Amino acid sequence: MPPTLDDKLVIAISSRALFDFEAENEVFEAGDDRAYMALQQQRLDTPATPGVAFSLVRKLLGFNTPELQRVEVVVLSRNDPISGMRVFRSAHHLGLPILRGVFTRGQSPWRYLRPLNAQLFLSTNEDDVRQALGAGVAAARVFPQSARASADHPQELRIAFDGDAVLFSDEAELVYQRQGLDAFQAHEQQHVLRPLPDGPFKPVLRALHELQRHPQTEMRVRTALVTARSAPAHERAIRTLMDWEIEVDEAMFLGGLPKGAFLREFEPDFFFDDQVGHVQSAVPHVPSGHVSAGVTNR
Structure with a gap:
C-alpha cells in the first residue's frame, strides 16, 4: 500500500520560517539568484540556527512515536534544490525528523498544498500565504523578527x-x-x-x-x-x-x-x-x- 498523509496533521513550512536564513535572504532579495545558491552551497556543512517557527515544529513532531506518526512536517519553499540540501541537513543536525520537501526555485509553492493535504502553511511570503488562504488552507505570514519561543515548557x-x-x-x-x-x-x-x-x-x-x-x-x-x-x-x-x-x-x-x-x-x-x-x-x-x-x- 503506498504511503499516505491523509491520516495526519500536515504542516507545510517555508525554510525561512523554520530556520534563520536572514543573512542569506539579503543576498536573495538583492536579486542575485546565483549568488544566493552559491552561498547556500558554501554553507552546506554549516547548520542553520532555529527560526521563528522552530519550536512549534519541534513540539508538533514530539507527538509522534515509532508506532504512530500523527504529525507530518513538510518543507515547502521557494528555495532551490541545492539550498534544500542545507535545509534537510540542518533539520537532521537539530533533531527534526523531516523527510519530505518541495523546492520551487523562486516560484510560488502554494499549489502543492493540496496534494500534500496540508492543514497549515507557514511562510514569510505574503503572496504565498494569501494564495493558500484562498485555496482554503489555514496559513500565516511569519514575522522573522519575532522573539523566539520560551524554553520553559518543553513538554x-x-x-x-x-x-x-x-x-x-x-x-x-x-x-x-x-x-x-x-x-x-x-x-x-x-x-x-x-x-x-x-x-x-x-x-x-x-x-x-x-x-x-x-x-x-x-x-x-x-x-x-x-x-x-x-x-x-x-x-x-x-x-x-x-x-x-x-x-x-x-x-x-x-x-x-x-x-x-x-x-x-x-x-x-x-x-x-x-x-x-x-x-x-x-x-x-x-x-x-x-x-x-x-x-x-x-
Whole structure:
C-alpha cells in the first residue's frame, strides 16, 4: 500500500520560517539568484540556527512515536534544490525528523498544498500565504523578527489564536468595521445563540484538540483564545466553541487592549492574528504570524 498523509496533521513550512536564513535572504532579495545558491552551497556543512517557527515544529513532531506518526512536517519553499540540501541537513543536525520537501526555485509553492493535504502553511511570503488562504488552507505570514519561543515548557505545545477572521469567520468583524463598536455589541447579543461561521483556523484548532484528547507521548497541548472582544460579545465566542465541542485552556477578552503583554505571560510557541497591529504588538514577545484573511485585509 503506498504511503499516505491523509491520516495526519500536515504542516507545510517555508525554510525561512523554520530556520534563520536572514543573512542569506539579503543576498536573495538583492536579486542575485546565483549568488544566493552559491552561498547556500558554501554553507552546506554549516547548520542553520532555529527560526521563528522552530519550536512549534519541534513540539508538533514530539507527538509522534515509532508506532504512530500523527504529525507530518513538510518543507515547502521557494528555495532551490541545492539550498534544500542545507535545509534537510540542518533539520537532521537539530533533531527534526523531516523527510519530505518541495523546492520551487523562486516560484510560488502554494499549489502543492493540496496534494500534500496540508492543514497549515507557514511562510514569510505574503503572496504565498494569501494564495493558500484562498485555496482554503489555514496559513500565516511569519514575522522573522519575532522573539523566539520560551524554553520553559518543553513538554507543552502552546498556541494562541485570535478569534474573528482566524478561528471564526469575519462576519462579526465586518459589522464592527462598517458600523462601529455599539452595532457590533448589539449584533453579537442578538445572535448570541447562533454559532459563528468557521474561520480558516478552525481545522487547526480541532486537530490540536484531537492531539490533546488522545495523548501518545508526554507532549501536551495548551491553547488560548486572545481576542479584542469584551463582555457581552465574549459569550458568542465561547458558545461557538461549545457548539464545535472544542475546548481552549485560556481565554483573554481584552476589549482592545494591546495583546503583546498578555501573550508574553502566556508564552506561546506561536500566535496567529489577522490584524497587523496586534501581530506587531506581539512580535517583541512571542513567535507571531499574520493571517491575511477577513475584512481588515481586503
